[in-house]
Amino acid sequence: MKRAVISASGVSHSFDTGPTPVTVLRDIDVEVYAGELLMLVGPSGSGKTTLLHILGRLLSPSSGVVMLYGKNTQALGEEELAALRLKYFGFIFQAYNLFPVLTATENVMVMLDLLGVSRQIARERARELLKSVGLGQRLDSFPSQLSSGQRQRVAIARALAGDPKILMADEPTAALDAESGLRAIELLQMLAHQQERAVVIVTHDPRILQFGDRVIHLEDGQIAERLATPRGPSPLHAMGAL
Amino acid sequence: MSLGKEIGLATRQFGGRSGVAWMRPSLTLLIAWRNLVHDRVRFAVTIVGIAFSTILVGIQLGMLLNFLHTTSTVVDHAGADLWVAAHGVPSVDLATPIDGRRRFQSLAVEGVAVAEPYLLHFGFWKRADGIRQIVILIGVEPGAEMGLPLTLPAGQSFREALSSPDGIIIDRLYAEKLGVTGLNQLVEINDRRARVVGFTDGIRTFTQSPYVFTSLRNARSLLGRTDNLITYVLIRLAPGQDPATVIERLSARMPDVDVMTSREFAANSQKYWLLTTGAGISIICSSLLALFVGVVIVAQTLYASTMDRLPEYAVIRAMGGPRWYLYKIVIEQAVIGGLIGSVVGIGAVAVLVYLGRNMSSPPLFPAWLAVGIGAVTVLMCVGASLVSISKITSIDPVKVFR
Numbered sequence: 001m002k003r004a005v006i007s008a009s010g011v012s013h014s015f016d017t018g019p020t021p022v023t024v025l026r027d028i029d030v031e032v033y034a035g036e037l038l039m040l041v042g043p044s045g046s047g048k049t050t051l052l053h054i055l056g057r058l059l060s061p062s063s064g065v066v067m068l069y070g071k072n073t074q075a076l077g078e079e080e081l082a083a084l085r086l087k088y089f090g091f092i093f094q095a096y097n098l099f100p101v102l103t104a105t106e107n108v109m110v111m112l113d114l115l116g117v118s119r120q121i122a123r124e125r126a127r128e129l130l131k132s133v134g135l136g137q138r139l140d141s142f143p144s145q146l147s148s149g150q151r152q153r154v155a156i157a158r159a160l161a162g163d164p165k166i167l168m169a170d171e172p173t174a175a176l177d178a179e180s181g182l183r184a185i186e187l188l189q190m191l192a193h194q195q196e197r198a199v200v201i202v203t204h205d206p207r208i209l210q211f212g213d214r215v216i217h218l219e220d221g222q223i224a225e226r227l228a229t230p231r232g233p234s235p236l237h238a239m240g241a242l
Numbered sequence: 243m244s245l246g247k248e249i250g251l252a253t254r255q256f257g258g259r260s261g262v263a264w265m266r267p268s269l270t271l272l273i274a275w276r277n278l279v280h281d282r283v284r285f286a287v288t289i290v291g292i293a294f295s296t297i298l299v300g301i302q303l304g305m306l307l308n309f310l311h312t313t314s315t316v317v318d319h320a321g322a323d324l325w326v327a328a329h330g331v332p333s334v335d336l337a338t339p340i341d342g343r344r345r346f347q348s349l350a351v352e353g354v355a356v357a358e359p360y361l362l363h364f365g366f367w368k369r370a371d372g373i374r375q376i377v378i379l380i381g382v383e384p385g386a387e388m389g390l391p392l393t394l395p396a397g398q399s400f401r402e403a404l405s406s407p408d409g410i411i412i413d414r415l416y417a418e419k420l421g422v423t424g425l426n427q428l429v430e431i432n433d434r435r436a437r438v439v440g441f442t443d444g445i446r447t448f449t450q451s452p453y454v455f456t457s458l459r460n461a462r463s464l465l466g467r468t469d470n471l472i473t474y475v476l477i478r479l480a481p482g483q484d485p486a487t488v489i490e491r492l493s494a495r496m497p498d499v500d501v502m503t504s505r506e507f508a509a510n511s512q513k514y515w516l517l518t519t520g521a522g523i524s525i526i527c528s529s530l531l532a533l534f535v536g537v538v539i540v541a542q543t544l545y546a547s548t549m550d551r552l553p554e555y556a557v558i559r560a561m562g563g564p565r566w567y568l569y570k571i572v573i574e575q576a577v578i579g580g581l582i583g584s585v586v587g588i589g590a591v592a593v594l595v596y597l598g599r600n601m602s603s604p605p606l607f608p609a610w611l612a613v614g615i616g617a618v619t620v621l622m623c624v625g626a627s628l629v630s631i632s633k634i635t636s637i638d639p640v641k642v643f644r
Contacts, residue, residue, distance in 0.1 A: 114567065
């Protein structure tokens with residue numbers, strides 16, 4: 001039986017934005033496993049991004065428990081949660097959020113710097129990672145000199161720099177054209193299937209749903225549907241069909 | 243192992259919060275530098291602002307230093323151990339007379355080796371063109387060991403110069419102001435004749451009334467005084483004597499006068515002009531204002547830069563970066579800006595001071611002041627970064643997903 005990397009049970013969350021708290025998640029139970037690509041989908045306001053924040057330990061739920069490798073994370077303070085994210089998680093953001101003043105290599109080095117890796121080793125590792133995502137020719141380019149797809153790949157390389165067990169991606173294909181989007185998903189699928197990482201993706205993009213191992217459909221803060229899909233064709237095959 | 247302990251280990255392993263990690267050379271310096279120079283116009287404005295603040299502070303403090311130096315220069319250079327003065331004298335230039343017999347009363351006190359009279363009084367100098375200038379006449383005995391100008395040019399003897407009955411010595415700095423073109427020029431002081439028999443070099447006066455050195459007898463003559471009054475008794479202690487003990491003895495013998503060490507008298511003179519007149523306070527306020535202007539400029543620039551980078555800083559927090567990592571970037575930005583700005587500013591002050599070296603009251607700018615201003619400027623920049631740091635403290639990593 002597979003062991004859950006993240007296990008959330010009875011998770012509810014409300015935001016105090018006015019006189020009445022707004023409840024965005026109600027009594028959610030989710031488990032995330034190593035080696036799988038889990039997709040969180042749903043309409044805007046359904047709570048999928050909030051759930052990603054809670055699973056990624058960026059946000060603590062109003063109630064419920066989030067376990068990481070079977071251990072409760074509820075009692076941890078802000079700095080301990082930051083150290084936890086540094087050790088276990090890699091994040092890929094919709095807007096990439098790369099440092100505009102740093103080159104592609106230096107942006108990846110930031111993650112390694114946080115981990116305390118020496119500058120020289122960090123530079124070598126960053127270059128290797130960028131080459132592995134197909135950016136060997138753009139190592140010293142600044143984000144403004146890169147296309148959206150290339151920036152997304154820098155962001156993926158940065159997320160992978162700490163060799164995280166869990167990858168969290170928020171709308172990773174939203175700003176990409178069809179081909180770049182499928183390439184990004186292919187890379188994330190490979191990271192899950194071949195490197196036994198847990199990959200959680202929040203997406204609106206119907207083109208990529210078929211590549212998830214499991215899909216959780218959220219509506220009004222509750223799980224409306226859970227779909228387990230057999231491992232279908234890789235995005236590269238899909239690309240061939242474009 | 244509990245998750246907390248495991249994370250604690252991870253924190254140490256990955257350099258999360260330990261002091262050693264904080265000190266480790268990291269990418270923060272590169273980020274700080276690039277953040278600063280990314281917007282070149284803003285960078286230039288920052289450096290000019292910091293340099294401008296440094297120049298203002300440097301010139302103001304240089305003037306203050308000159309101010310302090312000149313208010314006590316007569317005391318500092320007199321070579322006396324103790325000064326006997328009228329009770330309540332606030333400053334060396336503002337004395338009331340004492341009886342000339344105080345000299346002999348002082349000599350009778352155990353521990354006093356030499357006691358000499360010193361007369362200091364304002365007088366009116368009349369130039370050849372009829373313009374009058376106020377001068378400070380200083381009279382000492384020609385054979386005096388104390389109270390002599392120390393910067394008499396080589397080859398000139400103060401004693402010889404003042405042995406002529408109407409001889410006076412002025413400083414070259416004020417020769418033009420006093421209408422003096424050369425030696426042996428006859429001048430008028432208090433409508434009496436005097437002859438310029440020597441020049442000193444670099445004896446500046448705080449009041450802008452030049453010092454005129456002459457013999458005690460000539461000073462009395464120029465002031466039209468026939469009494470035995472003097473202004474101070476300058477005392478040199480016998481070897482091995484404790485100044486405090488001798489002061490006690492002198493005070494017991496002459497309870498109606500003040501007895502002070504040279505250091506105390508110099509400090510009193512400086513304090514008087516600094517605090518009881520508006521001049522010193524004004525200079526101090528100007529310096530503080532200049533510092534404040536610098537703080538505002540740096541704070542504004544750093545804040546704008548921090549706000550520009552907030553999404554990236556939130557990313558670092560989301561990735562698991564500790565807060566100190568972000569603080570370090572902002573503080574290093576402040577330190578870099580402070581260092582560059584202060585070097586430019588200090589360089590400019592040094593040039594200005596050099597160009598103004600022949601002014602009657604040139605600002606003084608010794609190396610320790612330059613280093614001190616540089617350090618204060620950098621600290622000021624770090625202080626200005628606190629506004630940005632407070633913004634970072636409340637940064638929400640979730641923001642990057644919105």
